[in-house]
Amino acid sequence: MKRVFFEGYDDGRTRRLIGGGRFSVVYRLYGDEQTARGMAEDICTEQTVEFPVRLLPPGAIPQEIMGRVEDFRPEPESDGRYLATISFADETAAMELTQFLNVVFGNISIKRGIQVARIYPSDGIYSFLSGPRFGVSGLRGVVGVFDRPLLFTAIKPMGLSARDMAALASRFAEGGVDVIKDDHGLTNQTFAPFEERVCRCADAVREANAKFGRKAIYVPNVTAPATQIMARASHAKEMGAGGLLVTPGLVGLDAIRSLSGSDIGIPIFAHPAFIGSYALGKEGIACDALFGTLMRLSGADATIFPNYGGRFPLSKTECLAIADAAREKLGTLKPIFPAPAGGMELRNVREMTLSYGSDVLVLIGGGLFGIGQDIVANCRRFLDEVK
């Protein structure tokens, strides 16, 4: 990002934002037209100067600092909803994902009737949010599968010993699963401590790969206390992890960015736990902007989200929009894998591949256990479903 500067630093009267671009956010606003227009104007100040406009010291603040309503219109086929496109100076985001998110939805997350519908980053934003390192084609290269959806499963349930988990991981790899992740609730519990679990599972997958000629990866969960995430991720890679599972609802989206941009250099899988409150209501952040755009901007190579028809409430329309946001043109960012999940069974797989196409990670967890005692055979049936 070209840094923007102000002319004149000392007298406080002549400063003016120069050279700065602007990014835009489309907000869905609920109410009659007058109310919605008022909300749009309010967002322009609430998210930036957070100060009554009439009290702004004359000349002291560059006009460009404030949000600007670029477009305002009724939402087509809606009843009492408006779409306001508001632009913000790149410089307000300070080249930080955290502050970018704060401008997009900080204080207004506490106001009613506002939803982030869509985010349009600018070149300035892309200069520090360059997105995934691997994306769809990179992850396909890692697991060596180019012509079909990827198979994705989870080591579970919580409570198994690390040894039992490794045995499961081995069977998954033997049976043909491409990406084998920890259940997202596995962190560093005494019954399967992080180090023992990651070491055993990574070894198990490596051995199965060698024995059966496969390139499956083991993806441990590195969601952890703030000061331990990077160390766990780094250690996981040393032990043989082929990717990292992160839950940004618990550790912040910036944890994904920092891992993705680090020299650890293995694919990142984002998990949706604890972040659902943004996506469920009419307010918050639209699920495609959240699970698609924001996860991708943060640097995730795959975004796990609750699929329709399972045990979570998103609609098919919402889920397809997430997949679109994961893979559509977004600056020069690589497309990423949508990973629909949550109560999926083998019988859902055809529908999933029909809906999402080939560039999808089909995640079946508990559903791989219910169809027979032989996990390897179950995985083979899973593979047959996507071929």
Next chain:
Amino acid sequence: MKRVFFEGYDDGRTRRLIGGGRFSVVYRLYGDEQTARGMAEDICTEQTVEFPVRLLPPGAIPQEIMGRVEDFRPEPESDGRYLATISFADETAAMELTQFLNVVFGNISIKRGIQVARIYPSDGIYSFLSGPRFGVSGLRGVVGVFDRPLLFTAIKPMGLSARDMAALASRFAEGGVDVIKDDHGLTNQTFAPFEERVCRCADAVREANAKFGRKAIYVPNVTAPATQIMARASHAKEMGAGGLLVTPGLVGLDAIRSLSGSDIGIPIFAHPAFIGSYALGKEGIACDALFGTLMRLSGADATIFPNYGGRFPLSKTECLAIADAAREKLGTLKPIFPAPAGGMELRNVREMTLSYGSDVLVLIGGGLFGIGQDIVANCRRFLDEVK
């Protein structure tokens, strides 16, 4: 926390959780009785094993791993709401705030009709979440004010130069404000870079304190990219910061815990930006559990929240519940300051001190500017209102 272990590690059949305590969460469930009972049972597995109970390998998983419904009843004076108290094994939380939050509300954040109403930590949880370092009495000691509400304001608006900000900070301190924070949107923008801003503002407050015999503190915003938070906080203290402002919605609640437990050792102020989506709806996390209990468990010494009667939608009942959760008995954790805010003016101060009592941080930001050109005089009027 006494670590819990399993008997027998290798055969996977005889392990049993021993010595472990359980923490409890009260969930508010929406629906008829049968639906709500089903939701309660579902939470017990969704938040732990995340696995169909009928498929659990016999004997391999200690029964204690799963959540347990301890109480279930209609919510008094409600129409179609139930309260389910569910206990979880301490060990599922792995002595990590992040995983504790995941057990409390991870996957079920994506389900409808569930609100975290109240959290009852156990001794095991308190062993790693020991709460604030300063709390009410500690922060009073820092600013040397023992007999009245504390005055709290923000340096704003975004767009001022660091020099102008420092001039403002000086006037606030001269006028009698006790705690002078950065506006939460100030991070490291070119117009007032972190280092220059913190250095100038800390100096300005120190000089005003010396000149006018005061003990005001300057509280810079250290909300930042994940890998920079600790460094900015540490550097801020070196430059003379008297406290730290953190927005856990952007960086995770664990950032508060890690700062509070670090050797930086200055008070932590939690800001509510970007976390509102949890608190606004009937789902999510009840605002007293979020802004009160969780901020305090994380280690915040003061919790800023949107007050009733301003520009945010919380009700008086909700705000008083937040203040209660900030100050009521919670293990041996120190009580913390509620800091109601958001569009407050001098004319709101009496009502605020009547509602919240003396142990409150009264935060007025933009409202301190509208009553006259002389900021020092405005602060004196603010002080008069709480005396």
